């Protein structure tokens with residue numbers, strides 16, 4: 001275990017403040033043992049940043065971590081994801097300059113043990129790809145979903 005040194009806000013060129021001194025990363029986990037592929041979402045607790053919206057598990061990257069390590073660690077902490085049943089397929093980088101958010105697209109052939117594992121979320125769901133845009137999404141996910149959706153489809157063909 002390394003130091004948790006990534007917690008903090010960055011004032012970004014885009015005019016917003018973002019969480020994660022070294023950027024942030026999230027896991028877009030695709031379940032492939034169901035008739036149609038489904039993606040894992042968590043409903044963020046009301047007290048959190050972006051509370052009451054559906055988001056990917058994720059958070060601040062630490063200085064010693066790459067994006068994949070950060071995304072998997074956060075997914076394990078927040079949703080109990082069993083990392084050894086997850087296969088990483090693609091990393092989508094939303095680079096703002098001083099800050100970036102990397103979304104790690106990965107596959108699993110089970111529910112990967114997903115459950116509410118810490119107080120940051122109040123509900124979890126596996127959503128069909130076409131259902132995601134109909135949910136009330138966290139602003140970051142809402143913005144990137146148009147890019148993430150076709151990339152996720154691509155990982156299912158490769």
Ligand SMILES: [Zn+2]
Pocket residue numbers: 012013014015016018096099
């Ligand atoms: Zn920004």
